[in-house]
Amino acid sequence: MRFLHFLWIFLTPFLQILLGNEIFLVSSQCLDDQKSLLLQLKGSFQYDSTLSNKLARWNQNRTECCNWDGVTCDLSGHVIALELDNQTISSGIENASALFRLQYLERLNLAYNKFNVSIPVGIGNLTNLKYLNLSNAGFVGQIPMILSRLTRLITLDLSTLFPDFDQPLKLENPNLSHFIENSTELRELYLDGVDLSAQGTEWCQSLSSYLPNLTVLSLRTCRISGPVDESLSNLHFLSIIHLDQNNLSTTVPEYFANFSNLISLTLSSCNLRGTFPERIFQVPVLESLDLSNNELLLGSIPIFLPNGSLRRIILSYTNFSGSLPDTISDLQNLSRFELSNCNFSGPIPSTMANLTNLAYLDLSFNNFTGSIPHFQRSKKLTHLDLSRNGLTGLLSRAHFEGLSELVYINLGDNSLNGTLPAYIFELPSLQQLFLNSNQFVGQVDEFRNASSSLLDTVDLRNNHLNGSIPKSTFEIGRLKVLSLSSNFFRGSCPSTSLGG
Incomplete structure (x- = not known):
C-alpha cells in the first residue's frame, strides 16, 4: 500500500503535465487574424469547387479554422502548415498577399495545381518555412533569388514531371550556387525538370560546398552535364x-559505393560509359538501382552478400553481360528485375525460385540458355518475359501452379518443346500469352477450360501444333487476338478478326 501511495505521489506531476497538455490542445483555437487571412487566401484563388476537397470546405461559419482540411496550427493558434496540393487552383497566387502574411508557416504544399505563372516573390517572406513543395504546380520562368532567404528550409521541392520547354522553370540568374549558398540546413532537394544548364559542370562543387547535410538529391532532366566530380563524395549522408535523363557522358564514380546510407540510385538515360563499379550492388542498404538506357555502359552482376536490401534492379538497354549468380536468391526483397536487351548468357539460376516477393521479371532479348526455373513460390508475380533467348526444355504445370496474379507471360522466340500445358490457359488473372516461335507439338485443345478467363491475346505462331482447330477456341468471350499461323492445322479459322 505504501508503495502504491508513493507511486501515485511520484506520477501525479507527470499526469498533470500530460493531461494539461491534452486539455490545452483540445481548447486551443485558431486566432481571428489567422482565420481572416485563410478566408482571404481562399477568396484570392481560382479553383474548381467541385474537385477541391480542402479549399471548398473552408467555411466562415466553422469557427475552429485549425480543424479545416489542409490547415495545421500550433498550440497558440497560429497556422504553421498549409497542405493545398491537388486543389485545381488555376490562378490567384500572384495576388495572394494573405498567404505571404502567414508568418508562422513552417510547411507549405501547393503541389499539383495549375498556376502557369512565375513563382511569386512573396514566398520569400515566409522565413520560418522548413518544408516547401511547389512541384508540378505549373510554375514557369526564373526561380526568384528571394527564395534563398528561406534559410531554415529542410526540404525544397520545385520539381516537375512535364517541364514547359518554351518557358522552363530555371536557375539562370542566380544560378544554383547563388541560390543555395544560404541553405545550409537543406536535407532534401528535388529540382527535377528545372533547367540548371547555366551551372555547367560545377553543380557537384556547388552542392558539396553549401549543402553538407544533404540526404536526397533529385536532379532528373535538369540539363546538367558530366563529369560527376569527386567533390560530391563529401556529401556523406546521401x-x-x-x-x-541528363547528358552526363561519363563513368559512374567508384565512390558511390562508399555512401553507406545509399537507398536509391537511378541514372537511366545519362549516356553513361565505362564499367559500372560492382561494389555498388553490394551497398547493404541499397534498395533501388536503375541504370537503364545507357547502351555504352559495361558491367556484370556480382555475387550478392546475404541479407541484401535490393528491391528493384533495372539494367535494360545497357551493355551488361556475363551470367547471373546463384546468390540472386539472397535478395529476398527483390520485386522488380529487368535485364532486357543486354548481353547476359548462361542459365537462369534455379535459385530464382526462392524469390517470394518477385512481381515483375523481364530477361528478354539476351542469350540465356537452359530450362525455365519454377516460379511456384513467387506468388506475387504479375509479369514474366523471357522471350528472345535460347531457352530449352518442357513447360509443366509446376512452372506456374498457384501464380494467380500473373497477367502477362511472354516465352516467345526460344526453343521450348513438348506439349502445351493446359494449366497455363487457366491462370485466373492471365490476359496476354505469347508462346510463338518455339517447338511446341500436339493439338490445341488447351482452351477448353479457359472460357471464363481474362485472356484477350494468345500467340502460338511458328510452332509444330497440329490437328483440327477446336470450335471452342473461338468461343472465349474476351479473346481479341489469336495468332496460330505457321503450324499444321486442318480446316480454317472461323473468325478472321481473331488473327487466323
Whole structure:
C-alpha cells in the first residue's frame, strides 16, 4: 500500500503535465487574424469547387479554422502548415498577399495545381518555412533569388514531371550556387525538370560546398552535364541520388559505393560509359538501382552478400553481360528485375525460385540458355518475359501452379518443346500469352477450360501444333487476338478478326 501511495505521489506531476497538455490542445483555437487571412487566401484563388476537397470546405461559419482540411496550427493558434496540393487552383497566387502574411508557416504544399505563372516573390517572406513543395504546380520562368532567404528550409521541392520547354522553370540568374549558398540546413532537394544548364559542370562543387547535410538529391532532366566530380563524395549522408535523363557522358564514380546510407540510385538515360563499379550492388542498404538506357555502359552482376536490401534492379538497354549468380536468391526483397536487351548468357539460376516477393521479371532479348526455373513460390508475380533467348526444355504445370496474379507471360522466340500445358490457359488473372516461335507439338485443345478467363491475346505462331482447330477456341468471350499461323492445322479459322 505504501508503495502504491508513493507511486501515485511520484506520477501525479507527470499526469498533470500530460493531461494539461491534452486539455490545452483540445481548447486551443485558431486566432481571428489567422482565420481572416485563410478566408482571404481562399477568396484570392481560382479553383474548381467541385474537385477541391480542402479549399471548398473552408467555411466562415466553422469557427475552429485549425480543424479545416489542409490547415495545421500550433498550440497558440497560429497556422504553421498549409497542405493545398491537388486543389485545381488555376490562378490567384500572384495576388495572394494573405498567404505571404502567414508568418508562422513552417510547411507549405501547393503541389499539383495549375498556376502557369512565375513563382511569386512573396514566398520569400515566409522565413520560418522548413518544408516547401511547389512541384508540378505549373510554375514557369526564373526561380526568384528571394527564395534563398528561406534559410531554415529542410526540404525544397520545385520539381516537375512535364517541364514547359518554351518557358522552363530555371536557375539562370542566380544560378544554383547563388541560390543555395544560404541553405545550409537543406536535407532534401528535388529540382527535377528545372533547367540548371547555366551551372555547367560545377553543380557537384556547388552542392558539396553549401549543402553538407544533404540526404536526397533529385536532379532528373535538369540539363546538367558530366563529369560527376569527386567533390560530391563529401556529401556523406546521401541516401537518394536521382540524376536520370541528363547528358552526363561519363563513368559512374567508384565512390558511390562508399555512401553507406545509399537507398536509391537511378541514372537511366545519362549516356553513361565505362564499367559500372560492382561494389555498388553490394551497398547493404541499397534498395533501388536503375541504370537503364545507357547502351555504352559495361558491367556484370556480382555475387550478392546475404541479407541484401535490393528491391528493384533495372539494367535494360545497357551493355551488361556475363551470367547471373546463384546468390540472386539472397535478395529476398527483390520485386522488380529487368535485364532486357543486354548481353547476359548462361542459365537462369534455379535459385530464382526462392524469390517470394518477385512481381515483375523481364530477361528478354539476351542469350540465356537452359530450362525455365519454377516460379511456384513467387506468388506475387504479375509479369514474366523471357522471350528472345535460347531457352530449352518442357513447360509443366509446376512452372506456374498457384501464380494467380500473373497477367502477362511472354516465352516467345526460344526453343521450348513438348506439349502445351493446359494449366497455363487457366491462370485466373492471365490476359496476354505469347508462346510463338518455339517447338511446341500436339493439338490445341488447351482452351477448353479457359472460357471464363481474362485472356484477350494468345500467340502460338511458328510452332509444330497440329490437328483440327477446336470450335471452342473461338468461343472465349474476351479473346481479341489469336495468332496460330505457321503450324499444321486442318480446316480454317472461323473468325478472321481473331488473327487466323
